[in-house]
Amino acid sequence: MDSYLDILSVLILLSSIILVSHKRIKSYIKTFRIQSALIALTAGIMGWNSLIEEGSLDILVVCIIIILLKVILIPRLLHKTYGSIEYKVEKDFFLNIPLLIIICCGLVVFVYFSVSNISGLNEDHINLQVVNSFSVILIGLFFMISRKWALGQMIGFLVIENGIFVTAMFSTHGVPFIVDIGIFIDMITAILIMGVMVMQINEKFESININKLRNLKG
Amino acid sequence: MIALVNNFIQLLIILLLAPMVGGLIKKIKALTQKRQGAPVLQMYYDLYKLIQKESVVSETSSWIFKATPYIVFATAVVGALLVPITTLVPSARFTGDIILLFYLLALGRFFMCLSALDTGSTFGGMGSSREAMISSLIEPSILVSVFTIGLIAGSTSIYEMMGAMSSLGNPLFHPVFILTFLAMMIIILAETSRIPFDDPATHLELTMVHEAMLLEYSGRHLALMEYGAAVKQLILITLVVNLFLPMDQFIALTGAGGFILSVALYFVRVVFIAVLIAVAEVSTVKFRFFSIPNLAALSFILSFLGFLQYFVLGR
Numbered sequence A: 001m002d003s004y005l006d007i008l009s010v011l012i013l014l015s016s017i018i019l020v021s022h023k024r025i026k027s028y029i030k031t032f033r034i035q036s037a038l039i040a041l042t043a044g045i046m047g048w049n050s051l052i053e054e055g056s057l058d059i060l061v062v063c064i065i066i067i068l069l070k071v072i073l074i075p076r077l078l079h080k081t082y083g084s085i086e087y088k089v090e091k092d093f094f095l096n097i098p099l100l101i102i103i104c105c106g107l108v109v110f111v112y113f114s115v116s117n118i119s120g121l122n123e124d125h126i127n128l129q130v131v132n133s134f135s136v137i138l139i140g141l142f143f144m145i146s147r148k149w150a151l152g153q154m155i156g157f158l159v160i161e162n163g164i165f166v167t168a169m170f171s172t173h174g175v176p177f178i179v180d181i182g183i184f185i186d187m188i189t190a191i192l193i194m195g196v197m198v199m200q201i202n203e204k205f206e207s208i209n210i211n212k213l214r215n216l217k218g
Numbered sequence B: 001m002i003a004l005v006n007n008f009i010q011l012l013i014i015l016l017l018a019p020m021v022g023g024l025i026k027k028i029k030a031l032t033q034k035r036q037g038a039p040v041l042q043m044y045y046d047l048y049k050l051i052q053k054e055s056v057v058s059e060t061s062s063w064i065f066k067a068t069p070y071i072v073f074a075t076a077v078v079g080a081l082l083v084p085i086t087t088l089v090p091s092a093r094f095t096g097d098i099i100l101l102f103y104l105l106a107l108g109r110f111f112m113c114l115s116a117l118d119t120g121s122t123f124g125g126m127g128s129s130r131e132a133m134i135s136s137l138i139e140p141s142i143l144v145s146v147f148t149i150g151l152i153a154g155s156t157s158i159y160e161m162m163g164a165m166s167s168l169g170n171p172l173f174h175p176v177f178i179l180t181f182l183a184m185m186i187i188i189l190a191e192t193s194r195i196p197f198d199d200p201a202t203h204l205e206l207t208m209v210h211e212a213m214l215l216e217y218s219g220r221h222l223a224l225m226e227y228g229a230a231v232k233q234l235i236l237i238t239l240v241v242n243l244f245l246p247m248d249q250f251i252a253l254t255g256a257g258g259f260i261l262s263v264a265l266y267f268v269r270v271v272f273i274a275v276l277i278a279v280a281e282v283s284t285v286k287f288r289f290f291s292i293p294n295l296a297a298l299s300f301i302l303s304f305l306g307f308l309q310y311f312v313l314g315r
Helices: A002-021 A025-053 A058-084 A097-115 A124-146 A150-172 A177-205 A210-214 B002-032 B042-052 B063-082 B098-118 B122-153 B158-167 B175-191 B210-214 B219-244 B255-283 B289-313
Strands: none
Touching (some): A002 A025, A002 A097, A002 B175, A002 B289, A025 A058, A025 A150, A058 A177, A124 A150, A150 A177, B002 B219, B042 B219, B063 B098, B063 B219, B098 B122, B098 B210, B098 B219, B122 B158, B175 B219, B175 B289, B210 B219
16 A cells, blocks of 8 residues: 555645646646545545554545545636636746746755654655655645736645645544544635635736736725 | 677667657557558658668768768667667676766767758758757756666666666556656657657748758768667667566566567567657647746656655665
8 A cells, every 4th residue: 555655645746846837727727636636546545444444434535525625626616716807818927937846846855854854754655755745735835926826826725735634644644534624614615715805806906916916996 | 699699689679670660659640630641661661762862962061961870870779789678688798888878879969960050051050959958958857867767776787777677566656766757758758859849740940950950961861860860769768668667577488488578578568658659749739949948847857856755765
């Protein structure tokens, strides 16, 4: 099982780096959907293992909730928000893409040096998986500050949430069910509120470029 | 002595198979577009025809223009000699290794750029400047991925690297090698001038890279240049196939029977990689020239992350 989880943790990290290298909002949403599917697969493998070993269904239920929520519902909401704002071809990021990717790589190296010193984590597989999933959090944060459009920042927030979830899964092999449900409800509320806010920003300022929020209106 | 004969047979297999791989990729592309396409063996006919024709050389060009086709072809053949097809039969020990292989190919490419500048045509200069940019962008990623495999195998000799990879069982289920494999696929596309980097089927002035450098060549020289490019493509495919999809560990036979079975499996894997390349070509478009650094950076980061995973895993 460990080798499959290693591969999945690498692929999740890879999907977040590919997300940073994309230019268009539609491809952000598509990559986010793929990343969520990979996370659902990870949860599925862990859930199946815990069902066989301990007979508990918790993680499998979490897996199904992830598929419903992050693979189907949230990308659909994002598409809806994206469809309702008027599309303008505009450069969405502050730095050029090769530089963004290399900074992401620096983040992974930074995480490796900081996480490998934590005592208690030093088992081979757990160390690898935690390094990879912890970097997803930082890359999500970096994605959030490197994009100008509010929708890109929403996706950055979702990637941070994915990273936190995966880190918890890999380091503990299953958090209590009630905690997961709480996080999911928080997230869906945040996405709904952010969607409404993006539409409001678009209506007031005629663009969702956050640089233009300083423009005077009246 | 036996080892030398083995090497020679493997070299012959690569030389004979090389033009077919390009034809296979073209055929798959044609089938996805509902065309019939040229026959798979078309490139053999082309080479046969070109070798019989005389080659025209511009009066203003220097010796570099005439020497380049031979240098390109010779570097490709020596490169093919360094890449064994199977680990079942012993190969002769060369002092050369995988680093020599990549710089031999780079030597051929360097002379190709020079000869394109030599005749003074505008397209040649444009093509060679673009080729130089692409190859310098993709070189860090080649070296990092090669060194990662070398670190794990404990050697940079291709024969020993192949042995180490086949003792791993299935390398693609290893977090280090899945990243290195993806980086190598991008490297193949860049080195053989395939679609996201360069369109091999076009002769449109504004977009061509590799073709622009061959424009001045004709006859025998053109045949050598194209054959050299085909051999180079098959060398890179052979390297990927033997390092990342090894099958020698499944073969129980030894001697001639094992060798034939191993070569048959090698054909199957080459066809598989050719299908992957054709799918990549069909499903993407040629990138804008200034978007190529993005893809090169992605390839570099894939190989670098693979390198990093090796240290995180500590094995």
